[in-house]
Amino acid sequence: MVGTLTVDDSSFSGTNGTAKDINRILAPQYVGGILQQSIKYVPLSSQVSFVGCIKDFSITPNKKTPVTLADQSPQRVGVSACRGPSEQGVFIHDGYVILDQNVNVGKNFVAAFQMKPRVTEGVLLSVRTGDKFLVVEMTEGDVYVRASNSQEPFETSTNLLGKILCDGQWHSVKVEKIRHVIDLTVDGVVTSVKLKNAKSIRTDDPLYIGGIPDTEPGDHINSAKAFVGCLRDITINGDLIAMDGKESSGKISLNFCPLD
DSSP: OEEEEEETTEEEEEEOTTOOOGGGOOSOOOSSOOOGGGGGGSOGGGOSOOOSOOOSOEEOGGGOSOEETGGGOOOOSSOOOOOOSEESSEEEEEEEEEEEEEEOOBSEEEEEEEEEESSSOEEEEEEEETTEEEEEEEETTEEEEEEEESSSOEEEESTTSOOOOOSSSOEEEEEEEETTEEEEEETTEEEEEEOTTOSOBOOOEEEEESOOOTTSOOTTOOOOSOOEEEEEEEEETTEEOOOTTOOEEEEEESSOEEOO
16 A cells, blocks of 8 residues: 655655555544544554644545545534634624523613624624614615614614725724614714604514524614624623623624634
8 A cells, every 4th residue: 555645845655565445444533533432443652632723624535526524514522613813802603692682772772892894794783572673784884773663764874984894993883872862873973863753662582793593583684694793892781791601693702703
């Protein structure tokens, strides 16, 4: 049997005339280590688990199409994702986080956060009960706030600011509803809207950030795509929200945002 080992740009070949056909090796196959019950079958030098990061792993059995780990739905034991450079925050990629199970917007409501979006569309914050709702979202690169209390929705947005928000920088967002007036403040610039005959928005359902479940009605949302990006320093009515233990769905990292 002839084998070749290539590391970066250097290759090393070797032969072993007595080795069995490696193509006859059956599952399970291990990457990075081996289960304790199988350790007696491997050389002593291979009984210590690998420590580090591996990516783009694939095998090509019998010179066929390469097979990746993702193709095999692997079982993971004591493995976590590799983290490159990161910063504090919540990273959301096509998912959502539930900040609170029962939220009433009511007469007065204030939500504030910082965001670093990687896309120009997506839900930033949403709460809805029936036809009553408050939603903050990005649409075509602008931040919109839409609200309703069983009547025609009213909205205000940043589309007159001329700012590019998907620029790899952190931007501050604050939504403040005081009775029938809603102020949207982005990087210190304020836009406002008045809700006609709607001083209170009575809701009693979960408050989501980053998106909403597929089972929730979405006709109060205009953004066409899922949010991808980072949020941090999230406060609701002046209280800083701790993200540890929050229920989430999708590709979510509650305590760090990757920089690459």
